[in-house]
Amino acid sequence: MNHSVLLRSSGTVAALLVASLLWTGKSTAEDRPNILLIMCDDMGWSDIGCYGGEIETPNLDQLARGGMRFRAFYNNAKCEHTRASLLTGRWWHHVGASASVHYKAPTFGERMREAGYRTLMTGKWHAGQTPFQRGFDRHYGLTDGCCNFWNPGHARPGEAEPAKKKVRRWADDDQEFEPFTPNSNDFYTTDAFTDKAIEYLKQYRNETNPFLLYVAYTAPHYPMHASEEDVAKYRGKYASVGWDKLREQRFARQQSLGILPDGATLSPRDPRLPAWEDIPETDRDWWDLRMATYAAMIDRMDRNIGKLLGTLDDLGKGENTIVFFLSDNGACEDSADRSTVKGSMPWEVTSYLTQGRHWANASNTPFRKYKTTDYEGGTRTPMIAYWKGKIAPNSKTDHVGHLIDFLPTMLDLANAEITGELPGHSIVPVLKGKKIDRPWPIYWQFGKAKAIRDEAFKLVQYGKTDWELYNLQDDPCELDNLADRMPQKALQLEQQWKQWWNDKPQP
Numbered sequence: 001m002n003h004s005v006l007l008r009s010s011g012t013v014a015a016l017l018v019a020s021l022l023w024t025g026k027s028t029a030e031d032r033p034n035i036l037l038i039m040c041d042d043m044g045w046s047d048i049g050c051y052g053g054e055i056e057t058p059n060l061d062q063l064a065r066g067g068m069r070f071r072a073f074y075n076n077a078k079c080e081h082t083r084a085s086l087l088t089g090r091w092w093h094h095v096g097a098s099a100s101v102h103y104k105a106p107t108f109g110e111r112m113r114e115a116g117y118r119t120l121m122t123g124k125w126h127a128g129q130t131p132f133q134r135g136f137d138r139h140y141g142l143t144d145g146c147c148n149f150w151n152p153g154h155a156r157p158g159e160a161e162p163a164k165k166k167v168r169r170w171a172d173d174d175q176e177f178e179p180f181t182p183n184s185n186d187f188y189t190t191d192a193f194t195d196k197a198i199e200y201l202k203q204y205r206n207e208t209n210p211f212l213l214y215v216a217y218t219a220p221h222y223p224m225h226a227s228e229e230d231v232a233k234y235r236g237k238y239a240s241v242g243w244d245k246l247r248e249q250r251f252a253r254q255q256s257l258g259i260l261p262d263g264a265t266l267s268p269r270d271p272r273l274p275a276w277e278d279i280p281e282t283d284r285d286w287w288d289l290r291m292a293t294y295a296a297m298i299d300r301m302d303r304n305i306g307k308l309l310g311t312l313d314d315l316g317k318g319e320n321t322i323v324f325f326l327s328d329n330g331a332c333e334d335s336a337d338r339s340t341v342k343g344s345m346p347w348e349v350t351s352y353l354t355q356g357r358h359w360a361n362a363s364n365t366p367f368r369k370y371k372t373t374d375y376e377g378g379t380r381t382p383m384i385a386y387w388k389g390k391i392a393p394n395s396k397t398d399h400v401g402h403l404i405d406f407l408p409t410m411l412d413l414a415n416a417e418i419t420g421e422l423p424g425h426s427i428v429p430v431l432k433g434k435k436i437d438r439p440w441p442i443y444w445q446f447g448k449a450k451a452i453r454d455e456a457f458k459l460v461q462y463g464k465t466d467w468e469l470y471n472l473q474d475d476p477c478e479l480d481n482l483a484d485r486m487p488q489k490a491l492q493l494e495q496q497w498k499q500w501w502n503d504k505p506q507p
Contacts, residue, residue: 032414033387034321035117035212036308037406039086040301041079041124041146041221042355042371043382044331044363047298051382052254052365054237054246055295059306060384063323066393067386068431071261072476073401075329077371077378078446079145080126082328082403083216087127087134089407089422091443094505099144100128108407109135112212115416120200122193123216130171140196142189142218143176144168149189149218149225150349153181163223163340163352188227190219190297194304198311205315212410215308219297222334222354226296228347234295239288242276243362244269250365258396261476266366273358291359293346322387322413324406330378331355331363333370366477374444374451374460376478391431399430400453402442441493443500452497459483459493467494 048057050064076082076092084090084097088105095104109119113135121131123141131139142152148162152170155161170180182192197215204211238246251266269275279287305325312318335356344351355363360370369375383401385391404424411418412426429436444451451460453472460478461467469483469490483490 031320032210033390034210034312034317035112035410035413036312036321036323037212037214038217038305038308038323038325039123039215040217040219040298040325040327042329042332043220043298043327044360044365045327045367045377045380045382046250046254046365047220047331047363048302048382050257050384051259052250052257054249054253055234055298057298057302059302059309060325063309063325063384063386064394066388067323067384067391068395068397069259070383070385070401071259071396071398073326073381073383074379074442074444075327075381075403076444076446077329077374077449079124079221079328081446083124083126085403086328086406089404089424091404091423091500093445093501098128099126102128103134107131107134107136108212108410109214111135111407111416112410112414113137115411115414116209117414118204118207118209118211119214120197120204120211121214121216122197122200123214124218125171125216130174130176132171132173136214138173138200140172141170141193141216142168143171146218146221146223147189148223148349148352150347151181151187152189153177153179155349156181156183156185159185160348160350161340162349163338163344165338188225188300190217190301190304193217194307197308201308201311201315201317205317210320210414217301217304219301220294220355222332223338223351224290224293224297224346224353224355225351226293226300226346228345230296230300231289231293231346233299234292236288236292238291238295238359239284242279242284243273243358244276246362247365250362254366260366261398261472263474264366264476265479267368267477267479270357270361270368273361287356287358289346290353290356293353294355294359294363296346319388322385322390324386325382325384327381329371330367330380331360331370332372333357333360368478369462372446372449373462374446374449375462376472376476378449379444379451385427385431387431392433395433397430399427399436400438400442400455401427401430405438441496441500443497445501450497450501452493452500454493457482457489457493459490459497469493 046052049061081092081097084092087107121136121139125143147168151162167179170177334354338352341350364377367377369377408426412428448463470478
């Protein structure tokens with residue numbers, strides 16, 4: 001595998017040389033960077049503009065133009081399992097993963113606070129103890145899974161009861177709420193998480209120690225909720241295209257952007273799904289509404305990210321803040337309508353639509369499958385790293401990254417000890433444009449899904465089906481199953497996966 005940074009735009013070589021001169025050696029306590037980690041929820045690989053999407057994401061696209069995009073970065077294909085590995089730097093089954101788990105290893109909040117960082121968080125946590133109890137000086141947001149964007153709690157005066165799967169727990173520092181019912185009718189989770197993050201940045205603006213701010217948006221996880229104005233911006237655009245042409249258009253843009261893994265071929269439409277041309281004309285407007293709302297949620301998140309970045313600049317913090325952006329898993333195939341009032345619109349609290357498998361298949365272009373599977377469509381995430389003057393602008397890398405790499409990377413940036421029990425590695429050298437190797441293999445497991453990847457090959461299984469073997473160097477979209485032609489390789493990887501799964505060390 002070629003792990004070198006791909007330099008695909010004019011002027012990038014010169015910019016990389018400048019960056020290498022500006023960023024040499026270990027950072028000192030005086031110049032350690034602030035860290036802004038942004039994670040979204042249930043967003044597919046191709047949804048944002050810099051990864052081939054048509055959704056307007058100018059702020060994320062600007063980060064990509066000014067920084068580095070990973071062409072192969074992995075999550076754990078499921079919300080709480082991703083957060084377990086991201087926060088602890090461990091394989092999830094070594095620390096636990098659920099809405100009630102007490103992680104069996106330190107979080108990056110705890111490790112980075114020990115390193116002298118101010119640790120801040122807003123948004124979705126998805127574990128038992130709160131962030132305030134696990135190393136974060138401040139936290140505001142959802143401690144559980146998905147929630148109603150307009151009102152996570154019960155009905156306010158004059159308002160219908162919000163549609164929801166269940167009442168979710170919220171926290172504001174050491175206070176916990178179940179339910180959390182905001183007072184304002186203008187409440188919207190994406191805005192609320194951003195506003196609180198900006199409040200933190202302003203509150204601690206004069207501190208000399210660096211900060212770590214983790215913003216975990218719930219967008220664009222269902223329910224599909226967006227303002228009428230935001231939805232109107234995209235209405236009709238998807239009905240005029242349909243999911244088949246949308247996938248083709250995104251794939252073509254990915255090719256022109258140079259963001260696809262080498263050898264990528266557009267996977268066929270999920271065979272369980274109808275062609276767009278077979279959808280009755282009378283149903284197309286309803287399908288358009290779902291995808292227009294999903295797009296509006298990502299659009300609004302991007303605008304909020306712009307507010308965060310603007311605040312950093314206004315406070316004089318932008319120059320020495322490294323920004324990371326990724327998604328916790330691929331797009332979700334859940335195709336339910338759980339609205340409590342039939343025909344509710346996405347700007348009403350009684351609405352509860354999901355994106356649906358049909359559009360999720362397009363969101364994960366060019367890959368196969370979805371969230372909760374360990375195929376590339378479930379596990380591969382867009383990942384952007386930006387640090388002005390330090391990371392070469394508009395660069396791309398084939399270095400394979402995983403969630404377990406974030407904690408050692410943060411410790412490296414903090415000039416703190418990277419302890420030997422962490423299975424990941426620091427990607428700081430990659431950000432500098434250097435060629436390095438990573439620890440192999442990478443492992444996955446969630447429910448019925450299993451997978452293992454080494455440098456070239458990936459073995460994957462779902463349910464009681466046979467193991468499938470793919471050469472990701474030649475076939476990154478998993479279209480040519482080699483298991484019958486390479487049984488020894490398949491057996492070797494299967495045995496490695498079983499050994500990993502059975503290895504559950506004590507913390």
